[in-house]
Amino acid sequence: MNWTRRHLLGLEDLSAEEINVILDTAESFREVSTRKKKKVPTLTGKVVVMMFVEPSTRTLTSFSLAARRLSADVVSFARGGSSILKGETLLDTAKNIQALGIDVIVLRHPAPGTPHLLARNLDASIVNAGDGSHEHPTQGLLDIFTIRDKKKQIEGLTVAIVGDIKYSRVARSNIWGLKKLGARVVVVAPATLIPPGIEELGVEVCYDLDKIIPECDVINILRIQLERQKSGLFPSIREYTKVFGLNAERLAHAKEGLLIMHPGPMNRGIEITPEVADGPHSVVLDQVTNGLAVRMAVLYLVSGARG
């Protein structure tokens, strides 16, 4: 299959076939990381801008390293050093950056739809590195890559996504990707953190973590934002941990090959206990490693589509 997309705005738009192209490409890039000289000349002469309007050390580091391993020139444009706060609009800023002759903008922004705004108005390729509560496609892809790597397939698996479904871009990207590849997806959260109409995305809603655990092949635990409690969406952190936190006791009835994932950063002792986070089911560090290969694949494919 030929890759034709210049942008990666979300997994909603992609077909199963396209997702597999990214995963297969990531597979071949993963090998690069095991070499002594961890670099390929694929994007020599290309310029990739990291435009992080919302801070995120992990994602920024992962994307920057991915671009450098492909031999691209990398420019970082983080929040503090930009003019974004000085009254210039996002679009102005992006147009100015584009005028420097760049090829790809990797955008992290707190407002949903900002990658679409740039894609509509600029010639550069836009890669969404997380836009508010909308999508975080490379996180979804690296989660799916990790599952495929361990389980050899996605179809037929039961994946529970637990936590702040309402505000989570990670949940949305996982749901789109996993459903397209044939998984059964169950979202588990307090009713106040389940957004309306989520069932129409093809997922099941469950309020009882203990009931669903024995059926799961994968549990993806989301970070609970502590400000949700302050805005009255659940009564207390203690209650959240009691009802929806993952601990060793709860895993007594889990399947043997259960994978436990977390997109990080973790609130240890809140949504997940340290013994589970570091325990035998956890693939949290594999996720980080695979993230690099997936981001290399994405940068490579969108740059290629630009010609």
Place this chain on the structure above:
Amino acid sequence: MGTTLVADGRTICPDQGIDRKLNVLLSDGRVAELTESRPAADKVINASGKIVSPGLIDMHVHLREPGKENEETIASGSAAAVAGGFPSVACMSNTDPAVDNEASSEFVFLQAERAGLANIYPVGSVPKGRRGEELAEIGQLSRSGTVAFSDDGSPVSSADIMRRGLEYTKMFGKAIIEHCEDLALSGDGVMNEGTLSTILGLPGIPAASESGAVARDIILAELTGGKLHIAHVSTAGAVELIRTAKRQRLSVTAEATPHHFTLTDQCVKAYDPVYKMKPPLRTQADVDAVREGLRDGTIDAIASDHAPHSTEEKQLEFSLAPFGVIGMESLLPVAVTELIDRVLDWPELIAKLTCNPARILGIDKGTLRPGADADVTIIDPHLTWTIDANRFRSKSRNCPFHGKQVRGRAIQTIVGGKTKYRLHPNADY
């Protein structure tokens, strides 16, 4: 000034129950007679094949002056009004400063007079400055020509102020035009709450935010006997509540906008803020309910809720861009295209743009009765064209119907006997 004969048109005056081929004689700024004969006149306008309507009224617009003259002024808004076929518009009080005293309403009249194009009727705020506990000087405002009271842009959140407002305005026979929204339920919402807001990750405004507020205000209208007009109805729930209130013969009226009877939340899919407004675009079921409300008379009037915003602001991130769309120059063609022969016939449509809003605002407009002001809108019902916001008289461009193929257009707008707008016969639409 002399006499003008608007000849051979299909003359529709729902106020008088007239819909037939008649000649309309205008004399010295007033309607002289409607007649089958052909009286002599200084000037004859051939309206053959056209619809001759009482001057249309857009009862809900925002003209931004004073405060945001870069987006619209009373002059540019007047030009947009007559280009859209409206000799008369009522402008909301949420300017800076707000229209909450005689001086500020006089300013609107003065600027309208300087522009010299359209009749601009100010709507005053309910509490002073659109906030707080003290009622605006509603009596003096009424005497100086303010036609209704509203904090539109926001609701009158306090039930107590709403109650006192309805009691107090009742003395002057004025309506409170309410922007029905429960701000706590809307929260930081920027679009309709539903599956699409979930997919897009945008905070939603539930339908209950509107219907809950409508229910409260209807109950207060019943309590006070005050005159309540519900602005921009967008939900099926609100339509049903208003229908029930009307059955109970309460003094409740309502309006709908072209965007709410035409577009759904699916428009927001690409995060284009040109589709961001309050209340937000709802679902197809809501659009259908609003249309049914128009059809069965639950909804009395069609208004644009013309809300100009600068292009810079409307190119911001969706969640940061301001709410509101412009509509004076697209209202009539969109209404004709979407409603005629499907929801309303011509007299029904014209009633919602003439005598009905005139009755709600208590103004002597919207009719071709002999003696009435010679405000006439001549409409070409067949003209097909494409809406191009770049050619609007309005200063702003935030029109969700830009690029839409439409049918019907005001080709001549007569205000007080004088032509204030005429579409060039060779216009390349």
